Amino acid sequence: MTSGMPLLELRGISKSFGGVAALTDVDFTLRAGEIHGLVGENGAGKSTMMKIIAGVHTEYQGTMTLAGQSVRLRSARDAKSIGIGMVHQELSIVRDLSVAENVLLGMQPVNRFGMIDYATMYRVAGEQLKRLGIDVDPKMPIGALPLGLQQLVEIARVLFSGARIIILDEPTSALSPPEVEKLFAILRRVRSEGTSLVFISHFLDDILRISDTVTIFRNGRRIETAPVPQIDKGWIIERMIGAGHEELEESYTGEIHLHSKPDAPVVMTTSGLSVEGVFDDVSLQVRGGEVLGIYGFMGSGQLELARALFGKLQVERGSISIGGVTAKLNNTTAARRAGMAFVPESRRSMLFHMEPVYKNISISILQEISKLWLRPSAERTIANKHVKTLQIRPPLVDRPLGTLSGGNQQKVALAKWLTHLPKVLVLSEPTRGMDVGAKDDVLKIVKSLREQGIGVVVVSTEPETVLSLADRILVMKRGKITREFAGEVVSKDRLLAVA
Ligand SMILES: Nc1ncnc2c1ncn2[C@@H]1O[C@H](COP(=O)(O)OP(=O)(O)O)[C@@H](O)[C@H]1O
Ligand SMILES: [Mg+2]
Numbered sequence: 390m391t392s393g394m395p396l397l398e399l400r401g402i403s404k405s406f407g408g409v410a411a412l413t414d415v416d417f418t419l420r421a422g423e424i425h426g427l428v429g430e431n432g433a434g435k436s437t438m439m440k441i442i443a444g445v446h447t448e449y450q451g452t453m454t455l456a457g458q459s460v461r462l463r464s465a466r467d468a469k470s471i472g473i474g475m476v477h478q479e480l481s482i483v484r485d486l487s488v489a490e491n492v493l494l495g496m497q498p499v500n501r502f503g504m505i506d507y508a509t510m511y512r513v514a515g516e517q518l519k520r521l522g523i524d525v526d527p528k529m530p531i532g533a534l535p536l537g538l539q540q541l542v543e544i545a546r547v548l549f550s551g552a553r554i555i556i557l558d559e560p561t562s563a564l565s566p567p568e569v570e571k572l573f574a575i576l577r578r579v580r581s582e583g584t585s586l587v588f589i590s591h592f593l594d595d596i597l598r599i600s601d602t603v604t605i606f607r608n609g610r611r612i613e614t615a616p617v618p619q620i621d622k623g624w625i626i627e628r629m630i631g632a633g634h635e636e637l638e639e640s641y642t643g644e645i646h647l648h649s650k651p652d653a654p655v656v657m658t659t660s661g662l663s664v665e666g667v668f669d670d671v672s673l674q675v676r677g678g679e680v681l682g683i684y685g686f687m688g689s690g691q692l693e694l695a696r697a698l699f700g701k702l703q704v705e706r707g708s709i710s711i712g713g714v715t716a717k718l719n720n721t722t723a724a725r726r727a728g729m730a731f732v733p734e735s736r737r738s739m740l741f742h743m744e745p746v747y748k749n750i751s752i753s754i755l756q757e758i759s760k761l762w763l764r765p766s767a768e769r770t771i772a773n774k775h776v777k778t779l780q781i782r783p784p785l786v787d788r789p790l791g792t793l794s795g796g797n798q799q800k801v802a803l804a805k806w807l808t809h810l811p812k813v814l815v816l817s818e819p820t821r822g823m824d825v826g827a828k829d830d831v832l833k834i835v836k837s838l839r840e841q842g843i844g845v846v847v848v849s850t851e852p853e854t855v856l857s858l859a860d861r862i863l864v865m866k867r868g869k870i871t872r873e874f875a876g877e878v879v880s881k882d883r884l885l886a887v888a
Contacts, residue, residue: 393420393421393422393423393585394420394421395418395419395420395421396419396420396421396455396456396553396554396585397417397418397419397442397453397454397455397554397585398416398417398418398419398453398454399415399416399417399418399438399441399442399451399452399453400416400451400452400453401414401415401416401450401451401452402414402415402416402417402438402441402449402450402451402453403415403449403450403451404434404437404441404446404448404449404450410609411434411437411609412434412437412438412441412449412609412610413608413609413610414451414610415434415438415451415606415609415610415611416611417438417604417611418614419554419585419587420585420601420602421583421585422580422583422584422585423580423585423586423601423602424576424577424580424585424586424587424588424599424600424601424602425585425586425587425588425600425601425602425603425604426588426589426590426596426597426599426600426602426603426604426617427439427587427588427589427603427604427606428589428590428591428593428596428603428604428605428606428625428629429605429606429607429612429629430607430629430630430825430828431591431821433606433607433608433609433629434606434608434609434610435558435589435606436477436478436558436589438606439475439556439558439587439589440475441453442468442473442475442554442556442587443462443465443468443473443474443475443556444462444463444464444465444466444467444468444469444473445465445468445475447462447463447464455471469550469552472551472552472553472554473552473553473554473555473556474547474548474550474552474554474555474556475547475555475556475557475558476543476544476547476555476556476557476558476560477558478558478559478589483531484530484531484532485530485532486530486531487511487527487528487529487530487531488514488518488525488526488527488528488529488530488531488534488542489510489511489513489514489515489527489528490510491531491542491543491546492514492517492518492527492542492545492546492549493510493513493514493546493549494546496549496550497510498510498513510527511527511528514527515527517545517549518542518545521541521545521548521571521575522571522574522575523538523541523542523545523571525538525542535688536687536688537564537565537568537686537688538568540560540564540568541564541568541571541572544557544560544572544575548575548579552584553583553584553585554584554585554586554587555579555584555585555586555587556586556587556589557576557586557587557588557589558589559589559590559591560572560588560589560590561590561592561595564686565686566885569595573595573598573599576588576599577599588600591851591853593622593625593626594622594882596625597617597620597621597622597625600617601616601617602614602615602616602617603615603617603620603625605625605628605629607628607629607630607631612628612629613628626638630825631825636829636832636857637825637828637829637832637853637857639857640853640856640857640881643880644878644879644880645856645878645879645880646877646878647859647860647861647862647874647875647876647877647878647879648860648876649679649860649861649875649876650676650678650679650860651676651876653676653677653678653679654676654677655674655675655676655677656675656676656677656711656712656728656812656813656843656844657674657675657698657709657710657711657712657812657813657844657846658672658673658674658675658709658710659671659672659673659674659698659707659708659709660672660707660708661706661707661708662694662697662704662706662707662708662709663704663705663706663707664693664697664702664703664704664705665705666868667690667693667702667868668690668691668693668694668697668865668868668869669690669868669869670707670869671690671694671707671865671869671870672707672870673863673870675813675844675845675846676844677812677842677843677844678839678840678841678842678843678844679839679844679845679860679861680835680839680845680846680847680858680859680860680861681844681845681846681847681859681860681861681862681863682847682848682849682854682855682856682858682859682861682862682863683695683846683847683848683849683855683862683863683864683865684848684849684850684852684854684855684862684863684864684865684884684888685850685864685865685866685888686850686866686888687850689850689865689866689867689868689888690865690867690868690869691848691849691850691865692734692817692818692848692850694848694865695731695733695815695816695817695846695848696731696733696817697718698718698724698729698731698813698815698846699718699721699724699725699729699730699731699815700718700719700720700721700722700723700724700729701721701731701733703719704718711727711728711729711812711813712728712812714727716729725811727812728811728812728813729811729812729813729814729815730806730811730813730814730815731814731815731816731817732799732802732803732806732814732815732816732817732819733817734817734818734821742789742790742791743789743790743791744789744790745786745787745788745789745790746772746776746781746785746786746787746788746789746790746793746801747765747768747769747771747772747773747786747787748768749790749801749802750768750771750772750775750776750786750801750804751768751771751772769786769787772786772804773786775804776804779800779801779803779804779830779834780800780830781793781797781800781801781804782794782797794827796826796827796828796830796831797827799819799820799827799831800827800830800831800834803816803819803831803834806838810838810841810843811843812843812844813843813844813845813846814838814843814844814845814846815845815846815848816835816845816846816847816848817848817849818848818849818850818851818854819831819835819847819849819854819858820849820851820854820857821849821851821854828857832857832858835847835858839860845858847859852881852884852885853881855884856879856880856881856884861873861874861875861876862874862875862879862884864884864887864888865888866887866888871887872887
């Protein structure tokens with residue numbers, strides 16, 4: 390159903406953050422009663438564009454019209470008042486409030502004394518959630534629910550707000566397949582009532598299933614818009630990643646042949662690792678020269694497992710041995726001494742943004758190596774070498790790290806481990822938030838580390854990440870390893886099917 394009249398039209402939108410362009414001359418049209426799928430690699434500008442529509446970003450160039458009327462929003466409240474609602478990528482629920490209060494946030498029913506009428510609130514919220522097929526107790530604190538349900542409640546809130554244009558920014562990343570089905574049923578119903586929706590997702594199968602129209606963004610530009618019956622996954626991927634990224638493209642579309650290395654020596658073994666309510670009885674082995682991928686939905690425990698392997702999270706039961714020696718990873722220093730290295734998902738927690746690039750590269754070894762390393766000239770020499778091999782851009786080691794793009798910061802985070810090879814390197818969400826070029830670079834770095842014989846563990850909630858990097862894949866579900874893929878053919882569909 391793409392025949393609806395243009396409802397919302399944006400023309401020539403440009404937006405930059407601190408001199409860096411996030412959007413360049415983008416046109417975007419949303420029609421009445423359509424579901425408009427919006428796709429693009431991380432950093433392509435999707436969220437920024439939608440935040441302009443939702444009144445979050447008010448400084449930009451270009452024009453916006455709603456039903457032919459020019460509008461210039463001054464705030465998200467403004468947007469709400471003309472019927473535009475957005476569910477943000479980052480949840481904005483209030484964890485301590487009940488489900489009902491979250492659903493009706495800002496619209497709670499009051500009695501004649503002006504007090505919140507709890508009985509009515511629970512009843513109304515309960516009825517509305519039920520209508521959407523969301524089965525939760527409206528009195529529960531929302532923070533106690535699984536992430537997927539929290540997300541559905543947040544979506545429910547925007548749906549109840551009476552918005553006629555609803556933007557969903559990656560709403561399914563935390564949802565299980567049955568929850569996604571539930572959401573899609575809701576979206577179709579809302580659409581049939583004449584509401585227009587923008588649906589952002591990196592799950593291309595979902596996009597093709599739910600959308601009437603698809604728009605592709607790349608590097609802050611709109612590349613193309615087309616009605617769904619005319620396009621397929623390959624068509625989208627080509628436009629999303631541009632030319633010359635065959636390996637990445639394969640991880641999006643194709644079947645991956647895993648090449649296990651059963652003969653290589655085991656460098657790390659865990660047995661029965663458990664943390665109550667987080668992960669349970671995790672036993673695995675990593676071989677030298679192997680990349681082990683651990684995949685699971687958000688909340689499956691794999692990100693926490695990664696932290697435990699670097700002494701950032703204390704295990705309650707189980708043991709770890711590294712290079713054949715039992716290791717107690719009570720803290721990160723112990724983990725590092727035992728031969729572990731870790732690059733966490735939020736790069737910000739590890740790197741020093743105000744410090745120059747060269748310091749960030751050498752910082753992890755300062756405490757272990759002689760004073761020679763403290764000489765800035767020596768540090769620079771080492772750093773320059775890595776900047777070159779990793780193609781860190783711009784190649785200026787004296788620049789503060791914070792001035793580099795996310796992808797290049799990630800390369801710096803990896804570079805410092807190259808100066809001092811660990812036995813096992815654990816990477817958590819190594820390519821999240823990166824453009825294609827940076828992803829390719831990370832791919833190369835990981836491969837070169839593998840060639841040098843270290844064991845690499847990659848944990849991620851993104852199937853593409855493990856598919857493009859791993860030689861062997863474990864799937865985690867509710868804290869347990871439920872499946873191993875080794876020496877066989879695997880695809881994104883097969884991964885999702887068992888997660
Ligand atoms: N608040 C912000 N401050 C600075 N840079 C930002 C901000 N929001 C987004 N960006 C930058 O704008 C670009 C587009 O980001 P975004 O719109 O979030 O992409 P997407 O949603 O497609 O992943 C990225 O380079 C990102 O780093
Ligand atoms: Mg985004």
